[in-house]
Amino acid sequence: MRYEPNFYTAHAVLAKTTAIFPAAWKQTLPHITELFGRLPAILPQYRIVSEGEYASSPWCPDQPHFRPPAQRNDRTKFPSMVGFVHAFFNNRNGVYRYLSELLVPQEKGSYKLQPHNVVVDAASSAIFRGEHLSAYAARVIHGSVPALAWSVEIGGKSIVFSGDTNGEGADLVHLAKDADLFIAHNAVPEGASGVERQLHMPPSVIGQIAQEAHVKRLVLSHRMLRTLGKEEQSLSEISKNFSGPVAFANDLDCFPVQ
Numbered sequence: 001m002r003y004e005p006n007f008y009t010a011h012a013v014l015a016k017t018t019a020i021f022p023a024a025w026k027q028t029l030p031h032i033t034e035l036f037g038r039l040p041a042i043l044p045q046y047r048i049v050s051e052g053e054y055a056s057s058p059w060c061p062d063q064p065h066f067r068p069p070a071q072r073n074d075r076t077k078f079p080s081m082v083g084f085v086h087a088f089f090n091n092r093n094g095v096y097r098y099l100s101e102l103l104v105p106q107e108k109g110s111y112k113l114q115p116h117n118v119v120v121d122a123a124s125s126a127i128f129r130g131e132h133l134s135a136y137a138a139r140v141i142h143g144s145v146p147a148l149a150w151s152v153e154i155g156g157k158s159i160v161f162s163g164d165t166n167g168e169g170a171d172l173v174h175l176a177k178d179a180d181l182f183i184a185h186n187a188v189p190e191g192a193s194g195v196e197r198q199l200h201m202p203p204s205v206i207g208q209i210a211q212e213a214h215v216k217r218l219v220l221s222h223r224m225l226r227t228l229g230k231e232e233q234s235l236s237e238i239s240k241n242f243s244g245p246v247a248f249a250n251d252l253d254c255f256p257v258q
Contacts, residue, residue: 085115140165167201176213185222207238
C-alpha cells in the first residue's frame, strides 16, 4: 500500500504562521478564501491507494476512477492531491479554470501551484527539504478519513500541526517530539463519544500527547461550538498531563516562536 494525499483545508492555525511561506503565497489568499469560504491555507492529506490503482480525481466523470456515490467505498471518496488541484484549476474543465494561470505551465502568471502526491511509508517522512525550511509528515487516524500531521522546521524551530485526528497511535508523538509549538485540534470536549470521538481527540488526549512529546508550547485550534465556552474544562483536562503553556487560537492570532 501507498499513502497519497488529497487537499484538505487547514483551520485557523495556518493563518497564524503565514510568515513561513513565500510572500507570493499571500497573493492567492483572496482566491483561496473564495474557494473554501474561510481560511488562507491548505494542507495535503493522504489516502490509501492499492498498487496499480489509478489515483486521479473521482470528481471528474471523464476519469476512469469515477464511480457514482452508491458504488464507492472509502478509498474512492478521496482524490489524490494532484487530481484535486487539477479538478479545480485545469484550463479545460476545471471548476475555477479562470485561475488556471496558477497551474498551467504555458500560461503566464506571477507563480505556479506545484501539487505533489506525498508518500508516507514510515512513522514520519521528510517531504520537503530546502535551504531554510523543511517539512515532515506522519500518518494520523481520523476515523475512516485520510489525514496527515505536519511538522515544519524553520530557523532552528519546529512547528507541528496535528491536523484532524483522534489521537490514536504513536506517530503524532514521534513527529511532535520536542516541538517548539504544537498546534492541536480542539474539536470535541471531554467525554465525546460516537463518530465525533472516532474523528477527534478530547482535551485529555491532547494533554497526554503534548506531555509524551515534551512540546514547549501548546496552541488549541479548530475550536467548534462543541468546545467553545468550555475552555476551563479543556484546560483542566489538559493540565492533568501537560504542565506547559497553553493558548486558545482565534482567527488571525499570531504566536511568535522563540
